Amino acid sequence: MAKRQYSFYPGCSSQKGASSSNYLISAQTMCEELDIQLNEIPDWNCCGASIGYAGGGELPRLTLSARNIALSEQHNPGQSIVATCAACWLSTREAAERLQHNPALAKDANTALAEAGLTLKNQTPIKHMVEVLIQDIGYDTIKTKVKRPLAGLKIAGYVGCQTNRPFGIAGESFENPQYLDRLIETLGADSIPQFEKKVQCCGGALAFSEPAKSQEMIKGILESAHDNGADLIVTPCPVCQMNAEVYQEQINATYGTNFKMPVVYYSTLMAIAFGRSAQDAALTGQVIPAEKLAAIAGK
């Protein structure tokens, strides 16, 4: 089968030795199995994330994304941009739309880009990897690739904020999106539809700057997953993954709780269900080991 081609925007946090490098590894494995070819945007820059607003005014921030889109249009013409990071997807799509609706800003962005010989046409669709899975590939095709169903696992689908709002996945509600649960079921595991914290904010960048406030919210997410009998949490967002996973010891120390809840990416789940090794699924990147998944991978 011919491979589907996408212009890939990996984002800073997925770089080698960065906090979601495990996401990139598992996403690449998942894409291999689904005949998706990711063509990295050459020399892409940071999108500015959500927190870039303090130093970056409107035009400088939009120009960051404009540079990436222009590079994509030049080097990977005709291909949709796909991002794995929720914040990268959001910033890029937001910038593209703002520049489409505001010709004066678009003109200024192009004047700035001309300094490096770049031009923005701004005709490129910008997708999150989850949209590619659900809209371009589809649950049925995904199901045909499952070699090791994740039977017996109970998984809380934690959608979080930015893969869900303000754009979200077409046809899904903001308050109770179903796609992650459906994906979990497609892989042969049990979802938890009554996981009431599925769209709760994890605190985003405030996990760094105001940890006490952020950890209070993370505690709520973990508690709900635990009380609903989850073996692990799955998420489509690198910020959610990191925040929900790595602060559990601190949360335990603060609240006298005893969380040891693995938090994995959907791509890790899929890589394992598709029959790939723990290494290829980046299970080795878990700070809190996902033992039940590792056991399935070891079969």
Next chain:
Amino acid sequence: MGDISKNYRLNFLKEVEANVEEGEWVKMCMQCGVCSGSCPLGKFWDHPPQEIFMMIRAGKRDAVLTSNAMWMCTSCYNCIVRCPRELPITHIMHGLAHYAQRLGLAPAHQPTAKFAQLFWNNLMKKGRVNELKLGVKLYFMNGIGEGFKTSLKMKDIGLGMMKTKRMNPMEAIGGHALEDVKGFHAVMQKAQELEDQRLANQRP
């Protein structure tokens, strides 16, 4: 920039409309309170979004621009998708924060305000974020003593991230960068110039 408010004959709403990203939306707020009730960190803010919009219309310039509100916005977009008037609340919050920062009115010890600026400076250097340097700067932003305390507290997290190859101590020297850093800087410098011009032209 100190007496910018005089240009607006003390009409703070007009000032916001001309200078704050998406500020022209503020007058559309119908004070229903949905945003305040939806904001995950609202309870920590001096003034939740609805109140901020009311204060802007009431001309409470200093109280708005010096407040710690806006800076605790996590960009969760809860408010945006729920607002019956479809105000781009998240962006107005960011715009207000940025404006307060530009005028030097942002609260000096608001940790997210500092972190947000560090993040921007970090990415402007080489076009990509260096998580390690950003983290170290963050932990030391309130001085050496507190920095070591925070670093110590975060030590186990750092070790966990290093063991799983999700943090690389070598990023402290060099680290990820664009190939065309020069072009990147030229583009961003031009964008900043044009931004400054655009704002100057909008002023009465």
